[in-house]
Amino acid sequence: MPERYRDLKIKLTPQRLAILSYLNGNKTHPSAEDIYRAVLKEFPTMSFATVYNTLEALKNKGSVQEIKIDAGKRRYDPGSTKHHHLICIKCKTIVDINKDFRLNLTDDLTKDFSILGNSIEFYGVCSKCGK
Amino acid sequence: MPERYRDLKIKLTPQRLAILSYLNGNKTHPSAEDIYRAVLKEFPTMSFATVYNTLEALKNKGSVQEIKIDAGKRRYDPGSTKHHHLICIKCKTIVDINKDFRLNLTDDLTKDFSILGNSIEFYGVCSKCGK
DNA sequence: CTATCTGCAAACGTTTTGCATCTGT
DNA sequence: ACAGATGCAAAACGTTTGCAGATAG
Numbered sequence: 001m002p003e004r005y006r007d008l009k010i011k012l013t014p015q016r017l018a019i020l021s022y023l024n025g026n027k028t029h030p031s032a033e034d035i036y037r038a039v040l041k042e043f044p045t046m047s048f049a050t051v052y053n054t055l056e057a058l059k060n061k062g063s064v065q066e067i068k069i070d071a072g073k074r075r076y077d078p079g080s081t082k083h084h085h086l087i088c089i090k091c092k093t094i095v096d097i098n099k100d101f102r103l104n105l106t107d108d109l110t111k112d113f114s115i116l117g118n119s120i121e122f123y124g125v126c127s128k129c130g131k
Numbered sequence: 132m133p134e135r136y137r138d139l140k141i142k143l144t145p146q147r148l149a150i151l152s153y154l155n156g157n158k159t160h161p162s163a164e165d166i167y168r169a170v171l172k173e174f175p176t177m178s179f180a181t182v183y184n185t186l187e188a189l190k191n192k193g194s195v196q197e198i199k200i201d202a203g204k205r206r207y208d209p210g211s212t213k214h215h216h217l218i219c220i221k222c223k224t225i226v227d228i229n230k231d232f233r234l235n236l237t238d239d240l241t242k243d244f245s246i247l248g249n250s251i252e253f254y255g256v257c258s259k260c261g262k
Numbered sequence: 263c264t265a266t267c268t269g270c271a272a273a274c275g276t277t278t279t280g281c282a283t284c285t286g287t
Numbered sequence: 288a289c290a291g292a293t294g295c296a297a298a299a300c301g302t303t304t305g306c307a308g309a310t311a312g
Contacts, residue, residue, distance in 0.1 A: 011266060011311050032301075047269045052302070054267095068199045072277075073301065086236070086244060095244075101234055105217070105253065109226070113217060115255040122236065124246040142286055142292060163276075178294045183277065185292090203302070204276065 010057045018042050019054050023078035029067055029085075029094045031075050069094065069121065084120040090129035097122065141188045149173050150185050154209035160198055160216075160225045162206050200225060200252065215251040221260035228253065 005012055005020055018039045028034070036051045055076060058064035065077040069087055075094075084097040103118055136143055136151055149170045159165070167182045186207060189195035196208040200218055206225070215228040234249055 013267060013311070015268075045269060047271095048302075049270080049304085050268055066202065068202050071197055071199050071205050072203075074202045086240060086246075088244070089247070095240070097236065097240070099237070101232075103232055103251065103253075105228065106230070109217060109228070112258045113219070113226075113253075113255040114261055115217075115253055116220070117255075118251055118253045120234065120249055120251050122234075122246055122249045124244040124248075127243045130245055142290090144286070144292060146293075176294060178296095179277075180279085180295080181293055188292095 008058070008061050008063065010061065015039065015043055015046060015050050016054050019051065020058075023058075023064065023076070026078055027096065029069075029075045029077055031070075031073050035076070067094070082117065084122065086122040086124065088126040088129055089123050090125055093126055139189070139192050139194065141192065146170065146174055146177060146181050147185050150182065151189075154189075154195065154207070157209055158227065160200075160206045160208055162201075162204050166207070198225070213248065213250075215253065217253040217255065219257040219260055220254050221256055224257055 005017070010016070019035060022035060022038045023030075030038070032048065032051050032055065035055075036046060036048055039051070040046045055064060055066075059066060062080045063078070065079075067075045067077050067085065069075060069085065070092070077096075081098070082100075084099070084101075086095040086097055087093070097120075101118075101120060105115060109115075136148070141147070150166060153166060153169045154161075161169070163179065163182050163186065166186075167177060167179055170182070171177045186195060186197075190197060193211050194209070196210075198206045198208050198216065200206060200216065201223060208227075212229075215230070215232075217226040217228055218224070228251070232249075232251060236246060240246075
């Protein structure tokens with residue numbers, strides 16, 4: 001199992017492997033606390049320091065994205081592929097949108113800024129909440 | 132001056148009028164503390180409770196938007212007109228983008244969600260930070 | 263061997279709360 | 288008159304930090 005993460009070039013401690021395993025393929029966009037609680041089952045001494053430390057390392061390697069959807073609480077998205085999000089404004093469910101929208105800005109902006117990318121948040125009401 | 136805010140249907144206390152006046156036309160996307168500090172000059176007894184209380188009331192009336200750019204600190208945007216943002220990832224300056232991008236989602240999503248809108252965050256490096 | 267990570271607890275900055283008093287309408 | 292706002296201080300919340308001991312590479 002560790003081999004698949006070897007190219008991250010970070011120290012693969014048991015705690016980190018547990019975090020990576022929890023995040024792998026996870027589509028729930030968990031918060032730091034969600035991750036902490038999940039890994040706590042396996043490592044009763046797990047601390048938030050380790051969760052944040054690991055998330056910071058993974059963010060720097062580009063294999064985890066921070067999602068700023070929830071004011072006051074960060075949520076995390078595994079995987080390095082860029083994508084957008086659709087959020088139900090009622091239940092806060094987040095759905096990934098894997099589509100590349102080409103958005104062009106006006107010249108007066110591109111002159112003053114070097115644009116690196118964009119992130120789109122669609123909001124709506126899911127069928128469950130729409131009833 | 133109060134007349135222009137009468138249709139908000141909230142109690143127009145002097146403190147609230149000072150906050151509204153500070154926000155009116157403000158393009159700096161201030162944080163709660165920015166607002167607090169600005170209004171403090173006029174009302175030395177101003178408290179954060181009042182700032183947050185007022186922002187909450189204005190948010191509910193749709194005349195202030197909360198911007199979730201900065202994890203760990205909310206920023207606020209006066210006005211109800213929809214627009215997007217361009218953020219310098221270094222100095223966190225936020226520039227408004229008043230352009231309507233028509234973004235279409237795939238049918239499988241529009242079937243399960245009733246889409247209400249979208250919000251785009253462009254990120255880049257401003258000329259000041261790019262040097 | 264040693265650079266880095268872990269775990270704890272304390273510290274931090276932001277936001278929320280409880281409550282007595284006050285005030286717009 | 289009274290529903291709702293203010294102001295204060297304390298508490299809550301998510302996140303960060305310092306540091307001693309442990310461990311992956």
